[in-house]
Amino acid sequence: xxxxxxxAGLTASIFGTLISVAYIFVFKYSPLEVDFTEKASFxxxxxxxxxxxxxxxxVYFAFLxxxxxxxxxxxxxxxxxxxxxxLLALMFMFTVDTTLVFKNENAELxxxxxxxxxxxxxxxxxxxWFTFNPLxxxx
Numbered sequence: 001x002x003x004x005x006x007x008a009g010l011t012a013s014i015f016g017t018l019i020s021v022a023y024i025f026v027f028k029y030s031p032l033e034v035d036f037t038e039k040a041s042f043x044x045x046x047x048x049x050x051x052x053x054x055x056x057x058x059v060y061f062a063f064l065x066x067x068x069x070x071x072x073x074x075x076x077x078x079x080x081x082x083x084x085x086x087l088l089a090l091m092f093m094f095t096v097d098t099t100l101v102f103k104n105e106n107a108e109l110x111x112x113x114x115x116x117x118x119x120x121x122x123x124x125x126x127x128x129w130f131t132f133n134p135l136x137x138x139x
Contacts (some may be wrong), residue, residue: 002061008136009057012128016049019128020121027117034110038102040118052125054082056102060137074133081126088122 102108
């Protein structure tokens with residue numbers, strides 16, 4: 001059972017990373033040409049998604065050992081994951097670093113919007129978990 005939960009978290013993390021990278025590249029190749037990959041690099045996005053995905057799978061497994069009912073565990077973990085995603089999005093939006101400096105000129109012009117553009121990325125691990133959870137974890 002743990003193997004299925006672990007692979008659900010790992011697959012969701014990798015998929016969330018791909019979606020996050022695609023989301024950042026939308027702004028890079030948009031008419032604005034804002035390249036935030038300097039701060040939101042592939043490694044940053046991968047580590048963020050892996051952190052959320054692995055924590056989710058370990059919490060799911062721990063709650064499953066404690067509660068023993070998958071429906072209740074699924075609800076609790078999903079509820080917590082939604083709450084964490086909203087909290088992270090709010091933290092991205094309201095924790096603005098005023099000393100943030102980009103080497104890219106266009107990114108420097110739009111640096112005030114960096115955290116607001118980064119905020120939706122906090123939802124990608126949760127959405128990926130919800131997508132891949134039914135494939136790996138049979139109820």
